[in-house]
Amino acid sequence: MKVIIRNYVPEDAEAVADIGRAALPYQVTTPATVHAQVTTAPAGQRYRLLVAETDDGRIVGYANAGLYADSDTPGLAFANPVVPAAARGRGAGSALLAAAESYLAGIGGRTVYTWALDEPAAHAFAARHGYRRGRSGSFLRLDIAPGAPLPDVPALPPGVLLRPASDWAADPHPLYETDLDSILDEPGDVDSGAPDYAAWRAHSWDRPDFDHDLTTVAVVDGEVAALVNVQTDGRERYWSGGTGTRRAFRGRGLAKAAKAHSLHRARAAGYTEAFTNNDDGNAAMLAVNRWLGYRPCGNEWRYFRDLSDRP
Incomplete structure (x- = not known):
């Protein structure tokens, strides 16, 4: 099988999304989101989506690449090749x-930074290409189908409201x-910096899978204090794409309450599976997710x- 590497074109969106769902079943991936990532990426990111195509026209993998444009450290970049299990071992990932x-x-x-699933073949691939191992992270799943256990929303302190x-x-x-105040303390091995407002809108607020109704905001005495960002696939899958509390409001259980509230509303809207991920050093958020019932x-x-x- 001969594989050629070329730039993404809009007609590839569905095939790329299918590969993403097959290789990374924990995440929310839709054709609209794939295309939006290409067309709305910040200029400084120099984002490029590459696809691996066989000589009979099948797309068997993809890779996204670009710069961490907001980082204070020049030259930090990312490259993430994705090839489903059925197409591995034929050179597409290396190419x-x-x-x-x-x-x-x-x-x-x-x-350049990349992610590898915790599988022997993935570790061997990274080592073979000269990559060194950094931090680890966990994908977590929660069953939110009707009848599955889900904690009640904790009682809210006086003056706190949960709003979409x-x-x-x-x-x-x-x-x-x-979001900016929250991400400053997130553990990680990449100094990715803080996005400007336009980049934040493109990455979060305006992305096609961002769920403005299930994304939940904790308000304390009229001031935004905590935020649970949610993406959905419009069918059954819910993804918690980032949860944070402003420094002045931490220690009050706002993130826990906002996440529980959002999950109950997601169940009522017909979603049946909830996913998230955490850096393994983020003890506070891992504890919240365990309380909610998420499991690795x-x-x-x-x-x-x-x-x-x-x-």
């Missing part, structure tokens, strides 16, 4: 990674500011390499 690395080196990338993000449709700036369903590792040692 995608080589093309992504070549592209990144040409636009100033110095250190759609209430801020006219001006979501307060939600952006809450997969693991991944961050790998990285210096592009200057490419052959």
Whole structure:
């Protein structure tokens, strides 16, 4: 089987989404989101989506690549090849990674980061291509079908309200500011920096799978204090894409209450599976997710390499 690597075109969106769902079943992936990531990526990210196509026209893998445009450290980049199990072992992953690395080196990338599932073949692939292991993360799953156990929403302190993000449709700036304050303390091995408002809108608020009704905001005495970002596939799958509380409001159980409230509303809307992921060093959020009933369903590792040692 001959594989060629080429740039994504809009007609590839459905095939890329199918591969994403097969290889990464824990995540929410839709054709509309695939396309939006290409067309709305911040200019400084220099985002590129590559696909691996066989000589008979089948797409058997893809890789996204770009720069961490908001990082204070110049040259930080990412490249994530994805090939479903049925198509592995034929060179598509290596070809995608080589093309992504070549592209990144040409636009100033110095250190490239990637994710690998916690599987022997994935670890061997990363090591074979000169990558070193960094931090680990966990995918978590929660059954929210009717009848499945789900904790009640904790009692709210006086002055606290839980509201849908759609209430801020006219001006979501307060939600952006809450996200910024929250991500500063997130553990990780990449200094990805803080996005500007336009980049935040493209990455979160305006993305096709962002659920403005299930995304839940905790308000304390009229001030936005905590936020649970939610993406859905419009069918059965719910993804918690980021939860944070502003520093001045931490320690009050706001994130726990907001997540529980959102999950109950997701069940009422017909969603049956909830997924999220956490850095394994994020003890506070892991504790919240365990209380909610999430259980591990997969693991991944961050790998990285210096592009200057490419052959």
